[in-house]
Amino acid sequence: MGSRKLLLEKAHVPGIRGYDVYRREGGYRSVEKALKTMSPDQVTEEVKKSGLRGRGGAGFPTGMKWSFLAKPEGVPRYLVCNADESEPGTFKDRYLMEFLPHLLIEGLIVSSFALGSKSTYIYIRGEYAWIPDILEQAIAEAKNNGWLGKNILGTGFDCEIYVHRGAGAYICGEETALIESLEGKRGNPRIKPPFPAVKGVWDCPTVVNNVETLAAVVPIINEGGEAYSKIGVGKSTGTKLLSACGNINKPGVYEIDMTISVEEFIFSDEYCGGIPNGKRLKACIPGGSSVPILPANLLLKTAKGETRIMNYESLSDGGFAKGSMMGSGGFIVLDEDQCVVRNTLTLARFYRHESCGQCSPCREGTGWMEKILKNIEYGKGKSSDIDLLWDIQRKIEGNTICPLGDAAAWPVAAAIRHFRDEFEWHVANPIASQNRNFGLAHYADPLEVVPA
Amino acid sequence: MADEKKLFKVTIDNITIEVEPGTSILQAARKIGGDVAPPAMCYYTKLKGSGGKCRTCLVEVASGSTADPRPMPKLVASCRTNVMDGMVVKNITSEKVIDARNGVVEMLLINHPLDCPICDQAGECHLQDLSYEHGKEGTRYEFERRTFKKHDLGPYIQLHMTRCILCYRCVFTADQLTEKRVHGVLDRGDHSEIATYIEKSLENDFIGNIIDVCPVGALTDKTFRFKNRVWFLNPVDAHRDCSHPKCSGKVTLWYRGEEVFRVTARKDQWGEVEDWICNECRFEKKATADWTIEGPTKVNRHSVISQGHYVGVVRPQEALYDVMGGRAPRLLMDIHDVSEVNRPEIDLSKLERPAHSTDFESNGADRPTK
Numbered sequence: 001m002g003s004r005k006l007l008l009e010k011a012h013v014p015g016i017r018g019y020d021v022y023r024r025e026g027g028y029r030s031v032e033k034a035l036k037t038m039s040p041d042q043v044t045e046e047v048k049k050s051g052l053r054g055r056g057g058a059g060f061p062t063g064m065k066w067s068f069l070a071k072p073e074g075v076p077r078y079l080v081c082n083a084d085e086s087e088p089g090t091f092k093d094r095y096l097m098e099f100l101p102h103l104l105i106e107g108l109i110v111s112s113f114a115l116g117s118k119s120t121y122i123y124i125r126g127e128y129a130w131i132p133d134i135l136e137q138a139i140a141e142a143k144n145n146g147w148l149g150k151n152i153l154g155t156g157f158d159c160e161i162y163v164h165r166g167a168g169a170y171i172c173g174e175e176t177a178l179i180e181s182l183e184g185k186r187g188n189p190r191i192k193p194p195f196p197a198v199k200g201v202w203d204c205p206t207v208v209n210n211v212e213t214l215a216a217v218v219p220i221i222n223e224g225g226e227a228y229s230k231i232g233v234g235k236s237t238g239t240k241l242l243s244a245c246g247n248i249n250k251p252g253v254y255e256i257d258m259t260i261s262v263e264e265f266i267f268s269d270e271y272c273g274g275i276p277n278g279k280r281l282k283a284c285i286p287g288g289s290s291v292p293i294l295p296a297n298l299l300l301k302t303a304k305g306e307t308r309i310m311n312y313e314s315l316s317d318g319g320f321a322k323g324s325m326m327g328s329g330g331f332i333v334l335d336e337d338q339c340v341v342r343n344t345l346t347l348a349r350f351y352r353h354e355s356c357g358q359c360s361p362c363r364e365g366t367g368w369m370e371k372i373l374k375n376i377e378y379g380k381g382k383s384s385d386i387d388l389l390w391d392i393q394r395k396i397e398g399n400t401i402c403p404l405g406d407a408a409a410w411p412v413a414a415a416i417r418h419f420r421d422e423f424e425w426h427v428a429n430p431i432a433s434q435n436r437n438f439g440l441a442h443y444a445d446p447l448e449v450v451p452a
Numbered sequence: 453m454a455d456e457k458k459l460f461k462v463t464i465d466n467i468t469i470e471v472e473p474g475t476s477i478l479q480a481a482r483k484i485g486g487d488v489a490p491p492a493m494c495y496y497t498k499l500k501g502s503g504g505k506c507r508t509c510l511v512e513v514a515s516g517s518t519a520d521p522r523p524m525p526k527l528v529a530s531c532r533t534n535v536m537d538g539m540v541v542k543n544i545t546s547e548k549v550i551d552a553r554n555g556v557v558e559m560l561l562i563n564h565p566l567d568c569p570i571c572d573q574a575g576e577c578h579l580q581d582l583s584y585e586h587g588k589e590g591t592r593y594e595f596e597r598r599t600f601k602k603h604d605l606g607p608y609i610q611l612h613m614t615r616c617i618l619c620y621r622c623v624f625t626a627d628q629l630t631e632k633r634v635h636g637v638l639d640r641g642d643h644s645e646i647a648t649y650i651e652k653s654l655e656n657d658f659i660g661n662i663i664d665v666c667p668v669g670a671l672t673d674k675t676f677r678f679k680n681r682v683w684f685l686n687p688v689d690a691h692r693d694c695s696h697p698k699c700s701g702k703v704t705l706w707y708r709g710e711e712v713f714r715v716t717a718r719k720d721q722w723g724e725v726e727d728w729i730c731n732e733c734r735f736e737k738k739a740t741a742d743w744t745i746e747g748p749t750k751v752n753r754h755s756v757i758s759q760g761h762y763v764g765v766v767r768p769q770e771a772l773y774d775v776m777g778g779r780a781p782r783l784l785m786d787i788h789d790v791s792e793v794n795r796p797e798i799d800l801s802k803l804e805r806p807a808h809s810t811d812f813e814s815n816g817a818d819r820p821t822k
Binding site for chain 2 (some may be wrong): 168171186191352353354355356357358359360361363364365366367368371394395396398399400401424
């Protein structure tokens with residue numbers, strides 16, 4: 001039984017990228033419904049009821065974020081769509097924007113109406129060089145058909161959407177860095193507070209939301225917040241896009257309703273289709289590169305022995321010691337031939353390269369961790385290096401301006417926490433580690449269940 | 453008065469004071485003074501938007517306010533966090549803070565060249581003070597330190613990028629004081645650097661102030677380069693009627709004998725410039741005849757600069773008793789129990805003057821007879 005699709009339902013209809021087909025398939029109904037029959041506050045109320053949580057990584061309730069927006073008289077408010085999807089392993093927004101651009105535009109119009117944003121921006125990462133053209137064409141088509149511009153549908157609501165290309169920096173996915181970059185400055189994160197809801201773009205109240213979050217507003221308005229909240233389980237409502245990659249038979253973007261188990265997601269033919277060449281599962285990073293990596297035994301079952309489900313609560317069950325995070329949905333699978341040390345080095349190199357350099361622990365610490373990991377990976381490590389790495393990540397985490405420091409520290413911390421023997425093996429066997437892998441070891445062995 | 457302002461009560465390291473709403477934790481702590489004030493490498497009172505970057509001023513907020521007494525989940529940058537009524541802050545009484553600060557200091561030093569012996573900033577360097585207070589004697593960093601391609605910033609200012617801690621103070625100074633900023637931070641992450649885009653010279657009338665705001669030896673005075681060590685110089689306050697409308701003309705002259713080696717703006721006890729001065733006062737007026745002398749500069753007794761300069765030494769306020777709730781620190785060992793290094797009746801740390809050979813007990817033979 002396949003789970004319900006709300007976002008990608010029409011993704012395979014030929015020509016859905018163009019306006020005519022999209023409209024014929026029921027597109028822009030939510031704009032009609034919202035603008036003609038609802039007040040902005042009612043739209044926000046529906047989003048609140050839906051229980052929709054931010055799809056960019058942090059999982060903050062969207063309706064609540066919207067209700068924090070300051071609304072002083074005479075000051076413009078802005079909605080910014082965060083399309084700076086740069087987390088390694090995450091590519092769900094790209095799929096949405098490339099194949100269903102009108103879904104995003106539709107969600108943006110409704111959300112702009114709810115928030116009172118007359119100028120709405122899509123900040124898209126520079127590496128997605130071909131997508132701004134697709135989006136701009138969709139915006140032009142929407143404008144020609146009266147969905148954008150002045151006095152939309154005769155309701156007196158004006159709205160324009162602008163696409164802004166980033167220059168290719170991971171840090172610009174952080175909302176305040178994105179705002180700085182949008183303003184034409186160096187993309188350094190701002191110090192919070194003040195939060196963007198009070199002082200964002202050009203010091204005006206601003207909401208920054210992920211592409212998928214804003215697209216999800218469309219089914220919420222079409223079907224009602226309540227109906228949406230019934231899909232999924234607990235506080236993980238609605239559907240979530242996952243971009244699966246790594247050692248799996250069918251990498252790609254999948255829409256799930258957050259009720260299926262992790263095991264089913266990896267091994268069923270409907271989703272990832274198992275691991276190629278009969279290899280065994282070793283580890284997985286379930287939510288994009290910055291969330292903690294989990295070994296196979298902790299991935300499929302929680303520390304309490306329950307089946308782990310693909311949703312916010314279940315994936316984070318056990319905290320950082322025994323769990324991980326839903327994150328942005330970048331699902332990276334590692335089979336038994338993969339080296340966790342090498343994987344951690346790759347991630348550390350990424351974070352060193354992408355640190356903005358503004359605050360000292362992240363600027364200096366990320367480079368230091370990369371150098372130590374490089375030594376360990378290439379057979380030059382010492383046993384004291386592992387404790388040193390642990391100490392460095394501990395001193396970065398929580399002590400930086402923005403979450404990039406945490407994002408750089410968590411993968412290293414989790415790798416050492418769960419795969420310490422693999423690190424030790426690298427240090428103890430400098431020559432062997434250059435020629436072969438540590439292998440699966442005991443990482444898939446069932447864990448002793450600790451009674452809660 | 454009818455509209456008397458309500459003051460906020462804030463407790464920092466067990467000392468409670470009242471400050472105006474809108475005061476940062478750092479400023480409140482500075483009002484208490486002494487060891488309670490967190491170190492600040494990037495924050496600068498006079499520069500709008502500065503602070504929050506170096507993370508040395510991190511403090512623990514044990515209780516947010518009377519209205520919402522929950523603790524803050526993370527350590528916060530005290531320079532950019534405002535006090536709330538009833539807030540309880542832990543600085544040196546928090547192990548978490550000390551641990552994090554040690555970490556930050558270590559991070560700041562791993563790529564620092566530690567070339568203090570040839571650095572003009574030595575003796576008045578905030579990073580030197582900071583590492584002396586919080587640094588470890590050894591380093592755990594075993595890799596080559598970062599280097600940069602050299603940039604020439606013109607005739608007045610010498611840039612040593614390897615020493616820079618990227619506090620952004622000079623960027624804010626140029627933004628807020630000069631007509632046009634021509635330098636900035638290029639590149640990203642651990643290879644970001646202060647430079648001009650395509651070699652330009654920094655020559656604005658007020659650009660010399662970036663030397664004074666630089667907490668380390670990254671930006672130093674080219675006209676003073678390698679001329680003397682600061683602790684051999686005697687600072688003297690002086691002023692002149694500067695024709696530049698924005699220049700205060702209030703400076704410190706740094707003498708050795710009759711010669712003025714350099715001119716700087718006057719700095720307060722936190723090392724921050726009191727009044728900005730123009731390039732002409734700083735770089736061109738190096739004769740006593742140019743100035744009206746006011747008298748010796750007050751120098752903090754902890755500063756190495758006080759070693760050759762005993763007039764006007766300021767004794768910092770001792771906050772330890774207050775921090776410990778009135779209890780005296782425990783004396784772990786009285787040096788006189790085990791050594792006769794100095795005469796027992798003399799407490800070296802309480803001398804108003806430098807220690808003299810007569811204060812020390814040698815083998816007794818050459819001890820001066822009175």
